[in-house]
Amino acid sequence: MSKRPHIRFIINPTSGPRSKVDVAARVKLHLDHSKFDHDIVYTDYAGHAPELAKQAAEKGCAVVVAVGGDGTVNEVARGLLHTETALGIIPRGSGNGLARHLQVPLSVDGAIRFLNQGHRTRIDSGTINGHPFFTTAGIGFDAYISSVFAGSKHRGLKTYVELIMKEVRNYRHLPVKVTINGKTLDTDCFVLAFANAAQYGNNAYIAPLADIRDGLLDVCLVRKLDMFKALNLSYSMLAKKPAGPDSAEYFKAMAVEVTTDHSIMYHADGDFLGKASAFSVSMVPQSLYVVAP
Known part of the structure; x- marks a missing residue:
């Protein structure tokens, strides 16, 4: 990792509306590269995102961004529990419950620009049967x-x-x-x-x-x-x-x-x-x- 905070984007390629957006291209355009380094990885199967998120946290990533719907957000967040790495969201699902509650912009461009502000806070999580x-x-x-x-x-x-x-x-x-x-x-x-x-x-x-x-x-x-x-x-x-x-x-x-x-x-x-x-x-x-x- 360089001295700049690192952001990892985890993209679920199966999430999102039929009109696909090239998220990688939008990240290149709207992320403040003077503030952050970044990489982009893609999930290959259900349950892959927690592994990718946990690996990023262990390497000292400042933020791991879930690009997908509520299922993808849940998987990425599970990999970041009890770490110093923050969850970011680019909402690409049908419900986007956590993004809406946290007032994350629902557009791809808006959500990326929101990451540039760097605001962090802690929230609770719950468990049901573990x-x-x-x-x-x-x-x-x-x-x-x-x-x-x-x-x-x-x-x-x-x-x-x-x-x-x-x-x-x-x-x-x-x-x-x-x-x-x-x-x-x-x-x-x-x-x-x-x-x-x-x-x-x-x-x-x-x-x-x-x-x-x-x-x-x-x-x-x-x-x-x-x-x-x-x-x-x-x-x-x-x-x-x-x-x-x-x-x-x-x-x-x-x-x-x-x-x-x-x-x-x-x-x-x-x-x-x-x-x-x-x-x-x-x-x-x-x-x-x-x-x-």
Whole structure:
């Protein structure tokens, strides 16, 4: 490494809209080369980005930039946890939840110029059954939609909304036991969302009051969902305010335990992880540096 801070760009070549942008060319044009050295690497397979990020951190990189969607951001961030290397983001996905929460410009050129400012801050991360997440994790319907969305040929908000409207009538809530803040709830569960950041992505705010630096999970429980409650919850998410008590309940906690007699789907940062009948969710305060205001 030279005396100038080094930035590594990790590009997921499969992320992004059909109209491809030559990110390498834009980096050459907009990165301040008087301030930073850089290199660009590409992922070859799922799970490659954490390796590339960890290698960069071990070499003393100042910043590692995830170029891709929320899945790529999650992978790069996992490789940087508990290091002095900061996560940067060039958002190229359909939701871009962490980029939006951190107020990173959504354009490629704007995100690169934002890196030149060099602002760093620490944020919290969470884990669900040992898997790190940085925006949201959840069990129930949102995880089910993640599994369906992952298999869809089309991306974007329109596809996501169409899937929700198609599947919401067929998905059934399940009984779960939730231990939170020393109390155990026996409850039905349509969605149980664990938020570090305020939104899923696409400005859909599942936990509008979430603070990514407070060391606490914002937990949103939707017990049952009929069409009226679905409309109320959808409006609240888009209006960036908590839903009414008839539609959702909110809690703050450092850790949550969930058990159920039935295996339930779960996700982290929108990536479907599988099914389980027991979940341990917790916060890891101030565990990641990010380039953000």
